[in-house]
Amino acid sequence: MKVVVVAGLLAIVTALFAALVFLYRDRGHGTRMVKALAIRVGLSVTLVAFLLFSYWMGWTMR
Secondary structure, X not given: OHHHHHHHHHHHHHHHHHHHHHHHHHOOOOOHHHXXXXXXXXXXXXXXXXXXXXXXXXXXXX
């Protein structure tokens, strides 16, 4: 379970960094930054849902 959480956090940080790169490259004229931020939000919601589900199922983080 730790691997899933760490992988999710790395994916979230990667999407956030990609949005920063797109912000500087597109200078506010493209939609790639918005898409990268939307992906980040989706990943965050998915990770929180997974953590809540794992708590409900009784899985522990050891």
